[in-house]
Amino acid sequence: MKAIAVQPGAGGPDVVSRPVPEPAPGEALVRIHRVGVDGTDYEVIEGTHGGVPDGDDRLVLGHEAVGVVEDPNGTGLEAGQYVVPTVRRPPPGVETNDYFERGDPDMAPEGEYVERGIVGAHGFMAEYVTSPAAYLVPIPDELAPWGFLVEPISITEKAIEHARASRSAFDWRPESALVLGTGALGLLTAAMFTETLGYERVYCLGRKDRPHPTIDIVERLGATYVDSRETPVDEVAAAYEPMDVVYEATGHATHAFESIDALAPNGVAALLGVPTDWTFEIDGGRLHRDLVLSNKALVGSVNSNRRHFEAAIDTLAALPDWLLESIVTGIYGLDEIERAFPSATAPAATTDGGSGVGPDDDTTIKTAVEFMPI
Ligand code: NDP
Ligand code: ZN
Numbered sequence: 001m002k003a004i005a006v007q008p009g010a011g012g013p014d015v016v017s018r019p020v021p022e023p024a025p026g027e028a029l030v031r032i033h034r035v036g037v038d039g040t041d042y043e044v045i046e047g048t049h050g051g052v053p054d055g056d057d058r059l060v061l062g063h064e065a066v067g068v069v070e071d072p073n074g075t076g077l078e079a080g081q082y083v084v085p086t087v088r089r090p091p092p093g094v095e096t097n098d099y100f101e102r103g104d105p106d107m108a109p110e111g112e113y114v115e116r117g118i119v120g121a122h123g124f125m126a127e128y129v130t131s132p133a134a135y136l137v138p139i140p141d142e143l144a145p146w147g148f149l150v151e152p153i154s155i156t157e158k159a160i161e162h163a164r165a166s167r168s169a170f171d172w173r174p175e176s177a178l179v180l181g182t183g184a185l186g187l188l189t190a191a192m193f194t195e196t197l198g199y200e201r202v203y204c205l206g207r208k209d210r211p212h213p214t215i216d217i218v219e220r221l222g223a224t225y226v227d228s229r230e231t232p233v234d235e236v237a238a239a240y241e242p243m244d245v246v247y248e249a250t251g252h253a254t255h256a257f258e259s260i261d262a263l264a265p266n267g268v269a270a271l272l273g274v275p276t277d278w279t280f281e282i283d284g285g286r287l288h289r290d291l292v293l294s295n296k297a298l299v300g301s302v303n304s305n306r307r308h309f310e311a312a313i314d315t316l317a318a319l320p321d322w323l324l325e326s327i328v329t330g331i332y333g334l335d336e337i338e339r340a341f342p343s344a345t346a347p348a349a350t351t352d353g354g355s356g357v358g359p360d361d362d363t364t365i366k367t368a369v370e371f372m373p374i
């Protein structure tokens with residue numbers, strides 16, 4: 001079978017040949033339909049995040065997948081059922097650990113998990129994959145074409161759950177939200193705030209000139225576009241309003257701290273970005289004081305668990321088609337993977353703590369690779 005693999009830090013991804021995997025007891029064989037590409041894939045390609053499985057020099061990419069059960073192998077799944085695989089698995093040679101047993105693999109510390117397609121385990125960019133049935137989440141047939149968006153949506157389901165939990169000790173009534181970043185994660189999250197979470201006022205911060213498709217999406221959602229070049233994050237509260245929630249999806253490290261200024265009293269900022277090292281000056285005393293005296297919270301969040309995938313499937317069903325069609329700017333077959341990874345062969349280093357890779361033409365928002373048409 002064909003798969004898409006990469007040698008991290010040594011160039012772009014290639015189509016390789018691999019044997020069709022045999023499902024072990026408890027595992028099903030899944031034929032992959034589509035797999036999404038995101039910023040994390042570029043970090044893996046560049047070699048700044050993740051890594052190959054022990055004993056291998058290449059990693060099969062892909063962690064945002066949807067496929068169809070080819071062989072249930074006695075697991076209780078049904079042949080022909082569409083499924084979305086979750087990403088974390090126990091480390092090699094370990095059947096389970098406390099985090100996986102409790103259903104909280106997303107809370108496992110480093111060393112207590114691998115992530116398929118990211119770190120220590122091959123991913124889903126292959127014609128066939130196997131997985132324990134417990135990590136395969138059924139998705140209705142009509143949502144399968146967009147099923148590769150379930151994983152990124154699940155990232156926000158988790159982050160919002162944790163942000164809310166941090167405010168659960170009092171009668172919190174959030175109305176305003178600021179999303180930092182107009183990449184796929186930022187736009188999907190802005191849509192969740194306006195369409196499914198019911199926030200009254202939503203703002204989305206980017207750094208694009210008008211006219212731009214991402215600004216059109218933000219405005220069609222009824223949200224307000226904020227240009228960070230005119231209004232930096234720490235000036236948003238004064239220029240617009242102090243925010244009940246900030247959701248950081250830029251990976252721009254100063255934003256984590258500037259978010260404290262953007263928050264209203266009692267607000268919470270969820271931090272999602274994964275920047276490289278970057279040293280800069282902040283007035284730590286002032287920010288510390290503000291966090292304390294205004295009851296503010298900062299919550300870091302990574303990955304997601306099966307519950308978040310299930311919630312994400314409901315969210316996906318509620319998001320309008322125009323939005324999904326606008327965010328997914330291209331779906332490509334194996335014969336044109338360079339279009340699915342437009343900047344993978346020419347990563348540009350940055351000095352601002354960002355990953356330096358990402359879609360290189362200005363209109364690509366999110367792409368996917370199609371292994372099998374429906
Ligand atoms: P993208 O790279 O597609 O999006 C990042 C966006 O942030 C881009 O639109 C970029 O703008 C924008 N941006 C960066 N710096 C600034 C700035 N100073 N002002 C305004 N906008 C800025 O990534 P994704 O949407 O896929 O992911 C977002 C972040 O979340 C990444 O850091 C990623 O690593 C992280 N992530 C974290 C996960 C987790 O579990 N915690 C899971 C998935 C992703 P431009 O296009 O102009 O560069
Ligand atoms: Zn992803």
